[in-house]
Amino acid sequence: MHKLLSSLIDVLNPLETHNTGSVVIRGIAYDSRDVKEGYAFFALPGTHTDGKRFIGAAVDAGASLIVYQGGLDNIPEGIAWIKVADARRAMSAFSAAFYDRPSEKLRIIGVTGTDGKSSTSYYIWQLLRSLGYKCGIITTVLYSTGGDAVPNPLRQSSPEAPFVHAALYDMLLEGCEIAVVESTSHGLSPRTARLADVAFDAGVFTNITHEHLEFHGSFENYLSDKAELFRRLPDYGAAIINLDDKQSAYLAEQTKARRLYYSASGNNKADLWAKDIHGSLEGTELELLTNSLSKKIRLPLIGEFNADNVMAAVLACKEITGKSIDTIIEKSMELKSLDGRMQAIRCGQPFGVIVDYAHTPGAFERLFPFVKRFTHGRIITVFGSAGERDTEKRPWQGSIADRYADIIILTDEDPRLEDRMGILRDIAEGCTKKSEGKDLFLIPDRKKAIEHAFGIAKKGDLVLLLGKGHEKSIVMADGTIPWHEAKVAEEILASMGYKI
Numbered sequence: 001m002h003k004l005l006s007s008l009i010d011v012l013n014p015l016e017t018h019n020t021g022s023v024v025i026r027g028i029a030y031d032s033r034d035v036k037e038g039y040a041f042f043a044l045p046g047t048h049t050d051g052k053r054f055i056g057a058a059v060d061a062g063a064s065l066i067v068y069q070g071g072l073d074n075i076p077e078g079i080a081w082i083k084v085a086d087a088r089r090a091m092s093a094f095s096a097a098f099y100d101r102p103s104e105k106l107r108i109i110g111v112t113g114t115d116g117k118s119s120t121s122y123y124i125w126q127l128l129r130s131l132g133y134k135c136g137i138i139t140t141v142l143y144s145t146g147g148d149a150v151p152n153p154l155r156q157s158s159p160e161a162p163f164v165h166a167a168l169y170d171m172l173l174e175g176c177e178i179a180v181v182e183s184t185s186h187g188l189s190p191r192t193a194r195l196a197d198v199a200f201d202a203g204v205f206t207n208i209t210h211e212h213l214e215f216h217g218s219f220e221n222y223l224s225d226k227a228e229l230f231r232r233l234p235d236y237g238a239a240i241i242n243l244d245d246k247q248s249a250y251l252a253e254q255t256k257a258r259r260l261y262y263s264a265s266g267n268n269k270a271d272l273w274a275k276d277i278h279g280s281l282e283g284t285e286l287e288l289l290t291n292s293l294s295k296k297i298r299l300p301l302i303g304e305f306n307a308d309n310v311m312a313a314v315l316a317c318k319e320i321t322g323k324s325i326d327t328i329i330e331k332s333m334e335l336k337s338l339d340g341r342m343q344a345i346r347c348g349q350p351f352g353v354i355v356d357y358a359h360t361p362g363a364f365e366r367l368f369p370f371v372k373r374f375t376h377g378r379i380i381t382v383f384g385s386a387g388e389r390d391t392e393k394r395p396w397q398g399s400i401a402d403r404y405a406d407i408i409i410l411t412d413e414d415p416r417l418e419d420r421m422g423i424l425r426d427i428a429e430g431c432t433k434k435s436e437g438k439d440l441f442l443i444p445d446r447k448k449a450i451e452h453a454f455g456i457a458k459k460g461d462l463v464l465l466l467g468k469g470h471e472k473s474i475v476m477a478d479g480t481i482p483w484h485e486a487k488v489a490e491e492i493l494a495s496m497g498y499k500i
């Protein structure tokens with residue numbers, strides 16, 4: 001694919017331009033290591049370094065255009081360059097234009113919230129497919145441009161704008177009508193502008209609790225960044241809101257779109273509400289109600305919180321397709337859960353093992369009381385907290401686990417450049433009822449931590465492995481190591497003599 005720069009230049013709102021006549025653009029990169037012949041290189045300011053330091057490398061790799069913000073000491077000769085006010089914002093607009101604004105030709109459903117975004121997105125995608133629609137999906141866990149979903153190749157949930165628009169473009173080429181885009185607060189934030197030029201038709205809000213305050217600065221900013229999805233909806237669009245969340249009124253005020261509410265707590269002011277939710281480690285039974293319908297269903301999904309996710313998905317599908325809610329609810333009984341989300345590991349061992357991605361206080365508050373109800377023995381939990389991310393949540397995670405778990409084993413999640421033991425000590429501050437060495441263990445090496453958990457687990461106990469879920473790596477100070485929590489758990493069980 002290629003385009004003349006002259007057909008794209010206006011969307012950049014250039015402050016200064018140089019050599020921009022008859023330049024051909026063949027792709028877009030924000031990392032010099034990804035630049036190929038004819039690419040536009042966006043030099044982005046970063047938290048660790050500045051993209052402008054890599055302009056030389058981008059030129060050597062064949063870049064035909066450099067876009068940057070702020071001052072530049074060595075302006076390269078013999079190449080086109082454009083100075084803009086905000087390089088990330090410019091990259092978003094440029095990416096949308098380069099790929100012919102694919103989001104305007106698809107019906108786009110954005111899903112935001114602290115917890116449940118990926119599952120809800122996946123349920124919407126599955127429901128749409130079972131209703132006969134061809135659709136794509138971009139989530140933390142998986143990704144599809146029209147065919148079967150494959151694991152997300154990136155470590156980002158909301159990827160950078162060039163990836164998003166390229167994926168939406170591929171979806172159109174493959175004949176998709178609808179796309180489901182998991183929309184994180186990072187992606188929606190004007191500071192990253194990753195989703196700034198995606199034309200959403202419907203937005204789903206799952207819930208909001210404490211997370212990513214290292215990035216947003218305050219809960220108010222975090223909430224406001226999430227609300228960006230709702231501000232951006234057109235008046236003919238649909239805003240699907242969890243009525244049970246404290247921020248539902250705020251979210252509703254932020255949009256001119258039609259508002260639809262769901263409630264898992266049985267609030268009949270909602271458009272769709274649930275009652276008699278009974279979960280077990282096998283699935284979830286509940287009754288779904290609207291003003292004109294009541295339907296008892298069984299979801300093959302573990303975790304009562306899935307009632308919220310499924311109701312959100314049902315309403316989103318109804319709004320985007322116009323199909324009857326009855327038909328959509330019927331299809332929800334065949335939904336599959338995401339890899340690493342309440343995934344039971346069964347290798348014949350006498351204790352239970354569940355792998356889940358829960359890594360926020362909100363997710364802990366939902367998960368622990370649920371599993372406690374079905375566990376006759378002890379709860380042994382293994383988890384950590386990400387380095388260089390929200391530090392305030394660490395003791396909070398510890399105190400929730402302290403209330404419900406009998407034994408806590410703290411371990412690496414993604415330490416990054418932080419001191420590994422320091423992170424574990426921060427979490428341990430919240431575990432006031434436990435004593436180190438007795439029912440609290442700090443074992444940074446995640447494999448050793450899981451081995452320890454399995455080693456002490458007895459018949460009837462439940463071992464909860466939290467925080468990694470589907471993720472395929474652990475980010476350490478000196479690089480990334482491959483990881484697959486479910487496989488590691490199975491391998492350790494196999495070494496103990498338990499095999500499927």
Ligand SMILES: CC(=O)N[C@H]1[C@@H](OP(=O)(O)OP(=O)(O)OC[C@H]2O[C@@H](n3ccc(=O)[nH]c3=O)[C@H](O)[C@@H]2O)O[C@H](CO)[C@@H](O)[C@@H]1O[C@H](C)C(=O)N[C@@H](C)C(=O)N[C@H](CCC(=O)O)C(=O)O
Pocket residue numbers: 030031032033043044045046047048049050051052054155156157158159160184185186187212
């Ligand atoms: C903390 C954060 O947001 N980091 C993002 C940021 O990285 P950074 O600021 O560290 O970049 P940097 O290392 O300083 O480099 C600056 C620039 O120089 C470039 N560079 C660097 C080296 C080189 O040799 N050549 C080169 O061109 C880099 O590609 C970058 O564009 O800019 C990068 C490029 O745009 C992003 O990929 C990166 O996201 C990383 C992967 C990340 O982990 N982001 C997380 C926090 C995130 O966005 N998470 C949310 C999930 C939220 C949720 O769970 O709800 C998400 O949507 O994924």
